[in-house]
Amino acid sequence: MALGDFELMAFSDGTYPLDGGAFFGVIPKIMWSRKMVADEKNYVTSGLNSLLIRTGTQTILVETGMGNKLSDRMKKFYGQPAKLLDNLSGAGIAPDDIDIVINSHLHFDHCGWNTIRDKNGKIVPTFPRAKYYAPEGEWQYARKPSERDAISYIPENYDPLVESGRMTLLKGGEEIVPGISVETFRGHTASMQAIVVQGTGRNPHFSQNQGEVGHPRESFVGPTACYISDLMPTTAHIDIAWGMGFDLYPLETIESKKRYYARSIPEKWLTVFTHDAKTPWAYIERDELGKMVAKEAK
Numbered sequence: 001m002a003l004g005d006f007e008l009m010a011f012s013d014g015t016y017p018l019d020g021g022a023f024f025g026v027i028p029k030i031m032w033s034r035k036m037v038a039d040e041k042n043y044v045t046s047g048l049n050s051l052l053i054r055t056g057t058q059t060i061l062v063e064t065g066m067g068n069k070l071s072d073r074m075k076k077f078y079g080q081p082a083k084l085l086d087n088l089s090g091a092g093i094a095p096d097d098i099d100i101v102i103n104s105h106l107h108f109d110h111c112g113w114n115t116i117r118d119k120n121g122k123i124v125p126t127f128p129r130a131k132y133y134a135p136e137g138e139w140q141y142a143r144k145p146s147e148r149d150a151i152s153y154i155p156e157n158y159d160p161l162v163e164s165g166r167m168t169l170l171k172g173g174e175e176i177v178p179g180i181s182v183e184t185f186r187g188h189t190a191s192m193q194a195i196v197v198q199g200t201g202r203n204p205h206f207s208q209n210q211g212e213v214g215h216p217r218e219s220f221v222g223p224t225a226c227y228i229s230d231l232m233p234t235t236a237h238i239d240i241a242w243g244m245g246f247d248l249y250p251l252e253t254i255e256s257k258k259r260y261y262a263r264s265i266p267e268k269w270l271t272v273f274t275h276d277a278k279t280p281w282a283y284i285e286r287d288e289l290g291k292m293v294a295k296e297a298k
């Protein structure tokens with residue numbers, strides 16, 4: 001999809017089973033099962049979506065899925081689809097082509113392909129040329145997580161990158177490259193950051209002069225897309241009150257969603273869903289009754 005002068009592509013690391021009850025928190029199954037089908041063990045299918053942005057000069061990968069370094073115990077729960085590199089390669093994108101990697105937070109299903117084990121068993125960056133970025137608060141928390149979510153943090157995904165200076169830690173609010181910035185949305189964790197992508201476009205009033213000497217192609221701020229990550233992981237989570245059971249601060253999830261919608265709806269942002277196995281992105285709107293609806297992006 002084109003976003004102004006930027007090009008957006010969605011890539012999947014595959015799907016994995018998640019307990020439907022945990023995925024929808026306090027929402028009764030009789031309600032969520034209308035939106036997502038559970039199997040006989042009550043598992044639903046969760047996607048692992050990464051967003052690739054080509055700015056014209058740089059290639060940026062937002063989120064790196066589950067990766068291929070899970071322990072045998074974790075593999076039993078989640079499988080290990082490990083499809084991201086194959087899917088990138090299918091589109092002609094090699095690890096070497098990635099200039100920048102951004103993680104919204106450091107749960108294992110969001111930064112798994114940050115690193116791989118080389119043939120000697122050493123942890124190395126998967127994307128050898130890339131600069132990595134992640135929220136500083138996440139990294140601080142990941143060093144001493146609570147018993148509740150300690151299983152979600154695998155230090156091999158980020159510690160070697162921080163130690164070698166390859167990963168820059170972000171406070172929130174930084175612009176990483178022109179048009180691509182991060183913004184903290186609390187709720188799922190204390191420091192999770194959404195990645196806001198503002199494409200540039202050309203001023204339509206200048207288009208008639210394009211190519212003429214002496215008429216610079218003036219750019220303007222174009223359409224916006226946002227990788228909102230686990231604030232609303234799928235199109236089934238867009239209702240203000242439909243948070244995940246995994247959220248550490250469920251009341252803040254609600255406030256963060258309101259803050260997001262206050263801009264994303266009037267400005268018609270494209271929302272990118274990290275765990276939706278069918279719909280990687282959509283426009284979220286409010287219908288006449290005030291209900292949130294996801295409109296397919298064409």
Ligand SMILES: [Zn+2]
Pocket residue numbers: 105107110188230
């Ligand atoms: Zn998470």
